[in-house]
Amino acid sequence: DIQMTQFPSSVSASIGDRVTITCRASRPISSCLAWYQQKPGKAPKLLVHSASSFHIGVPTTFSAGGSGTEFTLTISSLQPEDVATYYCQQASSFPLTFGGGTKVEIK
Amino acid sequence: QVQLQQWGPGLLKPSETLSLTCAVYGGSFNGYYWTWIRQPPGKGLEWIGQINHSGSTTYNPSLKGRVTISVDTSKNQFSLKLRSVNAADTAVYYCARGAYSGGDCKPQIDYWGQGTLVAVSS
Numbered sequence: 229d230i231q232m233t234q235f236p237s238s239v240s241a242s243i244g245d246r247v248t249i250t251c252r253a254s255r256p257i258s259s260c261l262a263w264y265q266q267k268p269g270k271a272p273k274l275l276v277h278s279a280s281s282f283h284i285g286v287p288t289t290f291s292a293g294g295s296g297t298e299f300t301l302t303i304s305s306l307q308p309e310d311v312a313t314y315y316c317q318q319a320s321s322f323p324l325t326f327g328g329g330t331k332v333e334i335k
Numbered sequence: 336q337v338q339l340q341q342w343g344p345g346l347l348k349p350s351e352t353l354s355l356t357c358a359v360y361g362g363s364f365n366g367y368y369w370t371w372i373r374q375p376p377g378k379g380l381e382w383i384g385q386i387n388h389s390g391s392t393t394y395n396p397s398l399k400g401r402v403t404i405s406v407d408t409s410k411n412q413f414s415l416k417l418r419s420v421n422a423a424d425t426a427v428y429y430c431a432r433g434a435y436s437g438g439d440c441k442p443q444i445d446y447w448g449q450g451t452l453v454a455v456s457s
Contacts, residue, residue, distance in 0.1 A: 260443075271449055272429075272444075274445045320441065322395075
């Protein structure tokens with residue numbers, strides 16, 4: 229199985245700060261990576277597919293990129309509604325696997 | 336707008352069979368991979384498996400043959416059965432839609448159901 233490692237596991241930042249989450253795959257996965265946002269008590273929502281393509285309605289404060297084994301998700305200006313846990317998922321080979329999550333909080 | 340609505344029992348005893356169903360509203364049923372994912376309380380996400388409209392399945396080997404996913408195209412529904420459950424199977428179970436985005440990538444999940452908490456306890 230491909231192991232997905234996310235870091236940091238949690239981050240606390242101020243409103244308006246830039247926040248970057250990194251996801252690393254245990255072997256190359258091309259651009260077969262998705263990012264999800266999960267708010268407490270809710271189902272995850274797709275933010276990004278194919279490493280850098282945004283799903284409908286995702287705010288422009290989010291950016292994403294990477295390929296191979298290292299990927300990033302960046303929030304350029306943290307807003308209260310961005311408080312959530314963010315997960316990456318590889319879609320290169322079965323079984324599909326997720327990173328452990330990054331919890332984003334407001335300082 | 337695509338919506339997935341799921342249902343099933345929320346409490347099971349050890350050794351029983353977990354059974355959940357998910358109905359899909361909006362969008363096409365064909366051309367997608369209908370997926371189950373679970374999340375133990377306070378933990379991360381685990382992909383269980385997927386099925387397409389013609390019944391072709393792929394499962395996570397970690398579930399050691401206990402899982403069956405089936406589809407009913409006449410109702411735009413798909414189902415999960417997990418046999419011989421134990422406390423480690425306690426989780427929120429999500430149904431979801433997997434979509435191909437081109438290239439060599441497997442389906443990536445674009446829509447999720449609301450989740451069902453299934454607790455296994457004697």
